[in-house]
Amino acid sequence: MQFESWFRSLRFRLSFWTSLVLITLVGLTLLGLRAGMRLALEHELDLLILEDAREMAMYVENFRGTPDAITEELRRKSLSHEERNWFGQVIGSKGEVLFRTPSTPDNFPAKALGRQGPISFERFRVVEFSSDKIGPGTVRILVGSSVDFINEDISLLGDMMLVAWLAIVVVAPLTGYWLAGRATRPLRQILISADKLQPGRMSERLPLSGAGDELDRLCIVINNMLDRLANYFERQRTFLANAAHELRSPLSAMRSGVEVTLERVRTAPEYRGILEETAEQCSTLNALVNQLLLLAETDGRHLEASTTTVRLDELAQKTISMFQGVAEQYQIDLTADLLPVTICGHSHHIRPVLNNLVDNALKYSNPRDSVHIKVGIDPENPNMALLEIRDSGTGISPEDLPKLFDRFYRTDQARAKDGRRSGTGLGLPIAQSIIEAHGGTIQVDSSLGRGTRIEVRLPVAPVVEKITGKN
């Protein structure tokens, strides 16, 4: 297991692959170098023996009357170049062998090559030089030389190269591993630091090396993410504490009611009274729990891809009908201007948004104020449905405006327990959570004493989806 994880480590893989590439490249280079060297040496030898052949031709030209001198010259040459197994052969115009050194290999054909360029014969290089100045017809002079010394040189060079290559095979992975270790050391530091991060200790951050490299950028990205997470956890913690606090009030009322009643024997109507009171507290608790569940169901979710579609105008119509009686009771003019528009979503989610917003508008309006609801397509973006709720009510103070969507935040008026403006402080946060889960936005525009305008934008359901989404 340990070995396997080492095997997979970035450090190992980095050094393994770079070493492998380096070793292969060096090996190929050395092989190429050796081949090139051999070609160069052979070419040089070819030039040398061609020179010898020319010399011989001039010699044969000068001493054509004295064959012995020519034989002697050939012998002398073959002797002086003995270590190269030098040999020479002169072919007459009729193809007959005029001269041949004794050092000529026995199996070397006693005739012309029939071509100009140097050729390889066994372990020899042979050239042919033709001259027509020597006598009647063309005389061909062949000179050969062993390539043994080249082979020896190349073999020596090859040995040296092998030693160098083997040294690289050993050194490259070691240095590579060491360098990779150095390069990944900050990464290991990040690993160790990140391993220590706990949801309970959200203040810890990864240290920056200050090099400004990719690893530093990675740390910055991770730290930013940690900031957001810490922020989120803090919000959740506060939310949980607030929720528990809110749940405790009706619970404590129920408990004290029940316990006081149980202190002594009471009459049936008294028992009935306390049970009714408890039932009322249960409804309050239930409403709060339902709001918390709705929030949990929609918070941070993506519901805009939902295949169910609803008519926003029809839902708005139902909400208006629900609150019409209350509006009349408080002498508020509740009017609407609804154009058909279909959005993706479920009435179970969208209705609470409409209900909460209309309820708020009515709560913060006074007699003879008006509340107007508009549903249609956003004139600035045909892909968005626009729901506008405008009231001429009390408006929201600039201090309250930025906190309006904070969970459990209540304005002074909403904090009064029994007033008609009391609330849980969850209506708008729920509306916001649901709207955002559906890919929409909510905007509040208000001035104290003049009223409030709320604009909700929700993506219009694609027409295709409307047809196929009927399964």
Place this chain on the structure above:
Amino acid sequence: MHSFTPQPPAKNGNPDMKLLVIEDNPATGKHLETGLTEAGHEVVWMRDGKHGLEQALTRQYDAIVLDLMLPELSGMELLKELRSRGHRTPVLLLTALGSVEERVAGLQAGADDYMVKNFAFPELLARLETITRRASTPSLVHEIGSIKLDLSNRRITCGQTELQLTPTEFSIMELLMRQKGQVVTRKMLCEHLWDADWEGTTNVIEVHINRLRTKLEKVGEAALIQTIRGRGYTLGAV
């Protein structure tokens, strides 16, 4: 221990239904048993899915009240098993999970209705009556005292005088009269009138009830609609 002397069955509704309650929570189970027995029904209470399924398969019930989270065999598995064996007994699911997805899953598995836990008991009774389909041929005329409500022409009369009601007020009277002798909760009224519940502090029902009372007062029936504190409304004495 609850009382073994059952109260006389309610005047309206479907008395004498054979009901199977499958619920593992002892408190909820006991209250369901008591409440349904007192409403005049015959109740068998099973505490886990395995025995619940045996019961459901061996005896003919009018309806099954099924909790989703059960030991041994989950409510959803039980429901699927029951339906795959061709049993069409109406099933009312009870669950603590109330998201849209879970409702849809429950109904797709073959449930007839779905109630999220922490419900009002009258609502359970009303829904049971709806799904047993015995109540599916509701009479078009409802009467209480001198008040007569005719659904065929949507008129409501008191003796010879016709009451002039708004559509909302008429619908409230319709539901109250259909459930006469039983409590109708605010939630039931909201859903009946506007297809959605409203739990906010603004009482959207009260204003209509008050107007109805004023109109009923004029024909001498001021006390007809009674408020049951913490629960809802009812017609006449409970």
